[in-house]
Amino acid sequence: MKKRTLTRLRQSVHRFPFWTLGLLGIIIVILVPVLYFFPRADQPSSNPADHLPEKPVHVDHADIVQGEFKTGQDVTRACLECHPDASNQVMKTTHWTWESKAFDVPWRDTPVTIGKINQINNFCIGSQGNENKCMSCHAGYGWEEGRETALAKQDNVDCLACHADTGAYGKGLFGNPAEGVDLLAAARSVRAPTRENCGKCHFDGGGGNGVKHGDLDESLYFPTTNNDIHMGGQLDMQCTDCHQTNDHQILGRMIADNYTIDPKEQVSCEQCHVNQQHADERLNTHLSAVACQTCHIPALATEDPTKVFWDWSQAGQDGRVDDHFTYLKIKGEFVYDKNFAPTYLWFNGNNEYRYLLGDKIDPNAITYINKPAGSIGDPKAKIFPFKLHIAKQPYDVVNNYLLQPITSGENGFWTTFDWNSAFELAAPVTGLDYSGQYGFAETYMYWPTTHMVQPSENALQCEACHGESGRLDWEALGYPGDPVEWGGREK
């Protein structure tokens, strides 16, 4: 038995074609060095589109949602039946609270929150007491009942503002649905938010198309590649592709209404453009000091004009012709600009200063509503493009702080054109005394620019910043002179 096995084994060993080992050896000897030395193309850089979120399959709610809805709150209650956590999630977000977490700021003794709910800007100035109008952009209902009540109720979360087809829904007074809206049709149209949903508030912020941002306006509803490489063209990206959302917490913060921002909460180019630096080494040497946006957003408001100057002191004049772009009796004089170069500042993602209600001002100097943080000595700061909005807005001549008027409503300035009454009405709401004397002070507000990114062939070239006709004021930025000749900040 054993012997037979051995013989068979020997036979099979004998039958084994040993030459195949030689063949294998030859293949190895040839292939290994060839593969080792074979020239490889550079590693393909990762495709930024790979980082786009996978879109969940849309569930058509047309058959799911049953009426009947009399109020917005009715709709929300219906939503909560299947999405019980949704309201709770939304109510934790700044979209609901309209204010930041409390910050310890060096110029205040107590921590303070910053946001539309309690602070002012240099556009329509402030929302407090103006809720009937301002809340048309708030994702909540029921502001006629006052702030505390409006914000406390789960039912007041406005699901439709972000999820309904914008053609089927619109908002009216006090954050409630506009009159005549078919709430059932709106509720049946719900889907993941699109640019239209976000755009309703963010493209028209400040009271009209493109007023506030300079890099967000209604041209982004149907953008071309040359308007925005991300939203235009093939990718047709939606806001939520970058401002990715977990439990209704949306990524990406705006410094205009914040003090410091945790970088983890931010959206950045590098999140998708991983290691996708330029082939040109010279350009890459810029990356430590220049933000992507600086070169890739060469101009603001490329399609629709944006407001760059607002003079409230001219408001209320009789006999002047109203024109959306130059003068409105209720708002004063404006300057709009289109396709213009941004203002450039060092920026590390935070505010160095944010004007808080009651902060003292020097009426003869420029008051900064916000001041982006960063300087040439700050290694985290990069040169970044901003839209600068300059305003002349009211202040209390005696108390030397900026005033927030009541503008909307029956007794608001827009009806009475009486500043004094507008300030007096506001005093109890804002808690700031009004001395009875007002003046107008110049204020600056900086809006970081990060949308309307251009295709690379439209990006800035060297001469845009360097050389005699360059757009950067090097000395203002802290350089001894043009870094082409004087060297960068690392030197």
Add this chain to the structure above:
Amino acid sequence: MGWKGEIEMIKRNFLITLGLLLAITAFVGIRSALAKPEPAPVQQASPLHPTFALLDKDGANVLESNNPVSTMQTCGQCHDTEFIQSHAFHSDLGLSDYKENGGYNASTGTFGKWDPLTYRYLSQQGDERLDLSTAEWLRLYGTRIVGGGPAETARDGKSLTALQADDGNPETNILNAATEESETWNWADSGTIEMNCFLCHMDVPNYEARAQAIQSGQFGLANTATLFDSGLAIQTEDGFKWNQFAFQENGEINKNRVFIKDPTNSNCAACHGEVHPETEEPLTISAGDLNHPQTATTGQVIAAQRISDSGVNISGKNDINRSWDIHAERQLQCTDCHYALNNPAHADEAQKAEPDHLLYDPRTLDINEYLQKPDHNFARGQSAQFNVAPEYKGTMRRCENCHDANQGHADWLPYIDKHMSAVACETCHIPQMYAPAIQSYDWTVLTLDKQPVKTYRGVDGDPNAVTSLVTGFQPVLLNRTDIDGQKLLAPYNLITTYYWVYDDANGNTRPVRLLDLETAYFENSVYAADIMAAFDANSDGSLADDEQVIDSSAKEEAVKTRLESLGLKDPHIEGLTQPYSINHNVTRGENAVNDCKACHSQGSRMSQPIKLANYSPNGVMPAFDTANNVNASGEIAQGDDGAVYYDPVPANDKMYVFGSSRVNWIDWLGALMFAGTILGVAGHGTMRFLSSRKQPKGSARTERIYMYESYRRFWHWLQTTSIVILLFTGLIIHRPDIFGAFSFRGVVTVHNVIAVILVVNALLSVFYHIATERVQEYIPRPYGFFDDAIVQAKYYISGIFKKEPHPFEKRPDSRMNPIQKATYFGILNVLLPLQILTGALMWGVQQFPTVANLFGGLPFLAPFHSLVAWTFATFIVGHVYMTTTGATPLEAVRAMVTGYEEVEVHEHEEEVMTEGESK
């Protein structure tokens, strides 16, 4: 109204007047109180340069003398203007080199050298026909002449104003085109043009006013006219006046009027070519304009703007998102490379003649010394304008002075040193010109506006019409010899000119004077009747574009007759093709030529022809201009379409470009060898097959012998694989165009790697054979070799067909017959080493170019390598066929795989063989 009323009125008027007076006083008082103490001082245009007085020729302040400004005096207050002028070829323009020779080229510079594009020539003393006198030369070219040199100094070195009028002297006369007579030129009236410092050292000189002054012969006014925009001088109807308000009390110009600054690209552009410093405004080009010669002759444009943003109607413009010139984009100025030679800022690169051990000599000029005597000879490259200021050739920073090619190309380009030693950087980095350039000027015919017939390359139609599509053109690559003797392939435009020449009284052949040509063609500004008769083919009374060409002997004869009637001896047509170097419009690597096959293939860039002209006038072919550093080794030939082309022939420059160059006879010989062997073995095989059918079946007695031990089999098959791969990859490198699927660079790498494997394998095998003494098998024994070989040959010729046994037994210790031994002896001792050697030398052109050159360089090594490769391929055919001659056709192959072979049993021969071996 009564008197009371009158008094009332007087009172009222008085009160009103008083009130008004008070109001005015108050207003003025308040205003002066409110007004800021002093207006902010105006930003000085030139923050460093001090204010200065403008002096006239005699050194007096122009405000007092009201004379034109003298730059030599004014700038000479601080700077050594004499030194600057004597160190400035921009000023000299060939004057110092001027030698009368009776011909039409008296110097190497603009002043004296004939340019067939501008056509007119500077007349020398003693010329029978006056063309350009000095004065007319200035009027014609003065807008592009900086002054000083020939604009001030006569050819004998004296001042032009000191010349005595003399009928025959081209320096004191001017040709009146209307009367065709020469007239005296009064230099005292016209003045001369001093070297104009302002032209290059102010932001916006008034070029137009200056040109006007020069063209109208008011040379003395030219430099003052430059200042007409500066606010210092104001143009008036009868000349100009100085603006007193622009000057301080001490006679110096106001601080805010100091305009002196470093020359910018725009200053250089005024004379040299299109420069577009604007970024917003789309670039437009005035193409073919000889006032912008650099752009006109080559299409070079210095602009930072993206080509896609420019206003030129360029084909496919939207996708050309690179800038016109990367150096302009990166903010370089002309003067960064073409710097003043003694500028201490560039001391490092300007130093040349140092002791070898010294890397840097710190003993440079101090900045104040430099500012006093800045050398205005500017660093320059090695361009085709070979003869201008040859002593400064190669003084410039060139590509390799700033860029490290080894670093820049490390990640992709193999054989960097070899490439860099044969190809100028510009060749790849200026792949395409995007502006039109002149292709040809045909002066044999004059158009109605007395211009030559002009053609342009890189554009469909009129180069300046907005509707013309600018297609751009690829420069032709020519071999340039640098001053250090290095030969590099560099990009050029070729411009061809045709013109009439005649034999002048001195026996020199010279171009027909433009005035004579005009006289021959025109009568009262219309074509002469006999010209019309000859040229107007369709008899419509005017000459269409296609009729304005000398394409028949009749036309040639008509013009010739008319020229002869002017007293010109033996007028005939000549043609000249001149190279214009292209060194600007550089692009970054990603837009450069970076595909190997662009050069390494049949349609190689290096041998790509370029059209010279649409025709040759009645068969006259242009000659290549040899008075430069370009070696035009190619051929000028007429195509089937009648157009004239220049065909570069890299082989004539001793260049061998893999994939593009080949030696035809070697390929033919090799292919013949290869095909012949295939035919031979096919015939032999067929005969064996046929004869085997006739033979009775029944095989010879065989026995199974362990013929090839394992290592032997291993190295054999490894070598087989290597050789087959080498032949195949070699073929691809030789003819990449028929194997388009393979990456040229990858194939070259595989070829090199496999070659190393083959060499190592061969060495190990040699070691094995020597160590085991098996090497003896390969050595043919001289004694009786021929007899044995004849026996073996006879077997192949006849025995094999008769199924005779092999004459020599195949045994493990003696496996080869005499012919085999001889063959292997040849292959292993001659062919293989030769192939390895030539291959290694070719690989070594990168590392040890001198060794490769010792053996004739690539032009010899590469074809030789191909020839041996053919031999190897041929050998493989024979070798494989011979394996079928064993006991059975596949037995030998099987043996080489398994080691065991069935071989014929030889009984008596065995002894013979053994005897033979032992002898």
